[in-house]
Amino acid sequence: MRRKILSAILCVGMTASMLTGCGSSTTTSTDTTEETKEETTEEAPAAEEAESTEEVADEPVAEAASGDAVELHYAYWQDTLGDYLNECKANFEAANPGVTVVLEPTAWGEYWTKLETAATGGAVADVFQMNGPNVGKYASAGVIVPIDDMLASSDLDLKNYPEAMNNLYTVDGQQYGIAIDYDTIGLWYNKELFDAAGVEYPSEDWTWDDMVAAAEKLTDEANGVYGIAAGYNDQGCFYNTVPLTGGYILNDDKSASGFSLPETKEGIKIWVDLIDKGLSPTQASLTENADYVQFMSGKIAMMFAGDWYAATFVQDEEFAKKCDVQYLPKINGKRTSVIHGKANCISASSKNQEIAWKWVEYLASKEANEILGKSGAAIPSYTGCAELYFEQYPNYNMGIFADEAENMSYPYPASKTSAEWGDIMFNQLVSAYSQEISVDEACDNIAAEMDALLASE
Template sequence: MKFKKFVALGLGLVTAVSALTACSGGASGSKDTKEGDISGEIRYAFWDKGQAPYFEKCVAEFNKLYPNVKVTLENSGWEEYWKKLEAGATGGSSADVFWLNGPNITKYAKGDVLLPIDDKIKEAGIDLSNYPEALLKLYNVDGVQYAIPKDFDTIGIWYNKKLFDAAGVPYPKDDWTWDDYVATAKQLTKEDKSVYGTAVQYRDQTGIYNTIFASGGYVISDDKKSSGYNKAETQAGVQLLIDLQKEGVTPSQASLEETEDYVQFLSGKIAMLMNGSWFLNQIIGSEVQDDIDVVALPSINGKKATVIHGLGNCIAKSTKNPEAAWKWVEFLASEQANKLSAETGAAIPAYKGTSKDWVEKNPKYNLSMFIKAAEEYSYPYPVSLNTGEWTQYQADNLKKAFSLEVSVKEACDKLAKEMNEVLKNEK
């Protein structure tokens, strides 16, 4: 599938370690590799500035193995990242190695942009059983592997203990319910609105997907042929979040558009925030790091649910230095690099056993709930071939519902029709 097909796919914006020799199951360089055998320059693109310190450490360790390979780190904001990646893919000037997520992997793979890595995995002797099976499958398209999982993430409620203490409100526990959550948000919201109990704006992975699954609904059917947005359970999950506006426990949509929820949370204006495990790297080093903890998502009618997702490192087929690019991907997939990720708190590392290191590195936070959530009540991030197309319809319609311009039912019914049309045309 060549350039024209890639353009036709319409890649839209979608809406996240210590011996120096190779460890069992994940290589960071063969013992037979001689210094100077691999050389060249490669560019590595990612979108989370919070992980930059981790990658800087990785480059330093990598260069002990491959001193003649120069790795240039290229960090961009979320929207800018996808614009650059699409422009680079269509123009043949993309970074040599870059992050991809579930919503985009199929399009870039079928667009002939990615380098298959099955043979390289086999040659390096990498044991893929050391990585989550669901994430390996996510990055396998038509039987071809295009990435090794870098990390995984689940969702929880981050909260500010200082604001709880000031309001005389007990800290939440992992077994709390949605009713508990709403009642707590009310108690934490000040009359002068200088502090809100929580924040609600349109979010998919850190918002509606979790309440939809916990309410018994679904976003897309298992066979990827139909939308779940016309189902009562799905609409009920969306309604729960919007109802928080009616309770007066969240800043207005205008306020959140001007200053995003996580920024207001970090500034002490919001007491509770639904966000991912990756948010830890923004907590650490912030002014409020000693005031913060995290708790599991509340159950809804006795059911708990969280979205699980993860990133993969992919190689551009157009790279001029495929061997150097592969050695960088191989290193990032190693136990060494995953332990380093755990130590820096960058993300929950995908390599088997290293998530424990991530939890133990930051003992003052209740991070084990993210691992428990992944193991006990997680649901895969919803994707299909043209995820970007239908998630744009999803955002367009549901933002109107969150702004109270239309009802949840009206927004979801319209979304279901538009989404089903997209799914019908997928091949």
Template sequence: MHAKPRWRSSVVVAGLLLSAAACGGGADSGDGKVQLSYRIWDKNQLPAMQRIVDKFQATHPNIRVGIQLTASQEFWTKLQADATGGSAPDVFWMNGPHAQLYASNGVLLPLSDAIKSGQVNLSNYPEALSRIYSYQGTQYGVPKDFDTVGLWYNKKLFDAAKIKYPDDTWTWQTVAQVARKLTDASKGVYGIAAPAFGQENYYNTIFQAGGQVISPDGKSSGYDQPAAVAGLRFWTDLMKAGVSPSLKSMTDTFPSQLFESGKIGMYYGGSWNAIAFAQNSAVKDGVDVTVLPKGTKRAVVIHGLANVAYAKTKHPKEATEFITFLGSKEAADIQAQAGAVIPAFNGTQDAWVDSMPQYHLRSFLDQLAYAVPFPTSKNTDAWQTQEPTILGPAWSGEKDVDTAAKELAAAMNTALGKEK
């Protein structure tokens, strides 16, 4: 399995949302118990989610929860249709790029009362993660899990080149120097994969250069600022130096697969890659990970999922009780032991770290101190889907990165201007 960031699976068109007039969610079960529906998209997490549901039902005998598994490529299309028709599930997974869109259209249940009463305590989760699920001062989601990005490296290639493994002393300059030493184009081996990816690559370096992708008020692009251009240029310089496969190669074969095949020395990859690498006998023990190298400063993008409730659920009290349990230490421990994701509840991540002891997975946690929320707006997809198209020519060398950055800023500002 070659995992991709969990937001990259679909596009939601804001204009089609939302007139959720009718009440939706689960129907009463007929035996006096409240029936809740819970929609998720990852079949690998289904066993852990079912164990969590079983635990919840054991302490809430008046509530039954039915899990709806919807494939990731259909999840947002189906949720959009259900929300428009007033029949969305009572509780469902939410990601950063769609959170403001659904919150602003009145689809999500505000958690203000649960937070005020102490039922939900946001200090249990990384602050930068909770912030993703707040809109205009109101919290709509309880963090479920999170991911950060690290520098993965191939130990065999480093050993062959007699280069010390990466560590927390590395800077952008170290990456560039080592990438040159590891590259042997005649053997099809490259020092680094430098695809035009936001979450894994240039968002991190933009923040490390002191730049921003979007202004704090969410109204203007940061791409035309010098610091953001510097963050982009880090990657385009690696492409120019010939130490990364071409853009076409990384389009034909996903970069993590090139890394797993032993053709790439270094790869900026997420915590979500760990389980796929661990399951691949070719690289299982031959790769490792450390914190991201430093630019002008340290920074890493944090993203993660939250559990949210449908604003029109027939059972807001029970849905809130279930969301609260989903955000509990008990639920987080079950997730951690499964190894698929890093649980969001502070202090429960050790089981995830211990689930794959061959890797320095603590690197992903060590970066929480300087984590920056994944950049979003009310209609994130409207500008985020334009990034690879506009930046692609800068990666392939057809266009100067300054020019591409200005074009992207203009397109992004146009999209942001349409958000009401």
């Protein structure tokens, strides 16, 4: 009997320990492989050589002078960036013999989980793309390095990038990343559905009420067509309406949330109302089939979406002809769009800090920004390059995104614990969007939890 119990314990323990197996760190050798040694040292600039030998002095890994083959890993999520990055990689490798850039794309859904696990195990890419909600978490944990010193000795000037982006990637007064792109939100609509319902296309003067009235006319239950997509979406949806109804997500000194304010609740309620009225698919439906998928299959007539969706919409030639974009509707006589953008950050565990910085520096250059613009994947952050991007989409009213960014943008709300309160916000509000609890109740719960987190920062 004893033995049976013991074997049962072992058997169960074995299976339970499998759970932790996935948590323990992985050690894949990434940084320095010496496969292509034939590369010469001659072409490397002398100054850089001196610098990197200095660096090597306190590095245990014997990665001699800069001529040695170096693999630089770069992680990102947006698949439409592929062409741009391949071109940058080719240019960068030509200018830096011996360096191989390894591009590591990961789907958005897994990107952050994978990045954090890799960073925990010390096998994270040398340079990776960062976003607003996560920069505080990575910076305060020391996973990414501040770049102030490198910026000081570089030709790059932060004035060339939108101020909102520079601020977004500043944590405790230190700069952690340089913006790759910036984005704002527009009202995309399906012209075919508007024509079929005999509704005029959205205009620049549209108010929220005009939009709701149009959504009512466009909704056709018999054919499963909805006026608008109103599922849970922070950056895409309610971040753009909360400031207009007089509320805020985060106060200016990042010490308290605005979720207990009736004005903030109002900015979210107007979305949930659209679901209640049946003008939008339910939250359940939008969870199973993303808003843009339903939009592209002609089931949704309007959706709030960022400029970057243009690259996705034109992939479907038929659909590309059917849609266009307009300014977001006004609420209380005003309009605003949240502005956000990705940035490149350098891993603190990278053994090739010098080369990592050179790659970041190259991606921030005007040349790389021009490549990004021409690829049509995102609005380049470098001043004056945005036009190149808009030119890729002559059929769409893309100018609105630049105008919104310059004249009516709202900085993306972020603090050190954004990643955590982002989860709280989602978990509470998704219940409200699913009509299980009221928006008021969800917001009060968020306020309580979020304020506690902010107090701990």
